[in-house]
Amino acid sequence: MSTDDGMQLVYYALLLVFIGGALLIEVSGRGSRALRQAALWGVIFAGAIFAANWWVEGDGPRQQVAEGGRIEIPMGRDGHFRLTARLNGADVRFLVDTGASSIALGPEDARRIGIDPDDLAYIGSAMTANGEVQTAPVTIEEFAIGDIVDRNVRAWVIGGDLDGSLLGMSYLRSFARVGFEGDLLVLER
Incomplete structure (x- = not known):
């Protein structure tokens, strides 16, 4: 659990x-x-x-990771797709956001995976729905979704009030296929 x-x-x-x-x-x-x-x-x-x-959030169906690097993510009741990944040994729930250019970690999720947001250099900025925020580059040592494990994944910690984390295109591009099958978002390696 x-x-x-x-x-x-x-x-x-x-x-x-x-x-x-x-x-x-x-x-x-x-x-x-x-x-x-x-x-x-x-x-x-x-x-x-x-x-x-x-x-x-619902207690609806969760993502399924099949053999051969196929991940099926059901659409939530709100029309969004949420994926849970294991980062540095801790579960992090992401909103899959094809409008985000990279992985954006909220401050609380950063803390949970062993990154102290207070010790980071916020050298970048990003535009969000709530305006411009400061960003700090980080490297996630281990990013796992089921049997799919990536190491040294680049991400950004948001210096503002980001409720949760976003899984953007920099990670989605690591899949050979990103597509929809009805109400499923399918990622395949």
């Missing part, structure tokens, strides 16, 4: 305890009316957060 899976399990357990506790307060009739209403609104709010998370 990955760290992300463990955190998601903790999240669901806490959500279950919270909803269960709120329901017990409501059903038992204990507590003041204000406490019961606050618990009810808490359940509604937690449910809305859960639904939004489920809608964006």
Whole structure:
């Protein structure tokens, strides 16, 4: 089980305890009316957060790595393709972005793979949907998707608030074929 899976399990357990506790307060009739209403609104709010998370990330099908270097990535509910790769031993979830010229790591993902964003030289810049951001060149020692392993992969750490990481064309060009089959993005070596 990955760290992300463990955190998601903790999240669901806490959500279950919270909803269960709120329901017990409501059903038992204990507590003041204000406490019961606050618990009810808490359940509604937690449910809305859960639904939004489920809608964006979903528990739908994940990528499949087949023999011979074929990767099948299903389209998410939001119309985007997300791929999980193992960088320097840590799982990183990427948004596949054919509009990005290279791999762009958010500061949190950089930390998770052993790169301290605070110690980098931000010598470049990039235009994002949120405007211009500073970038720092880095080398990812090991970039693995299933049995496909690349070493010394060039990437950039974004010096702004990039929520997540982008898998751009510099890496996608390492595949012999990048294509679509229905709602699947297919990468083949």
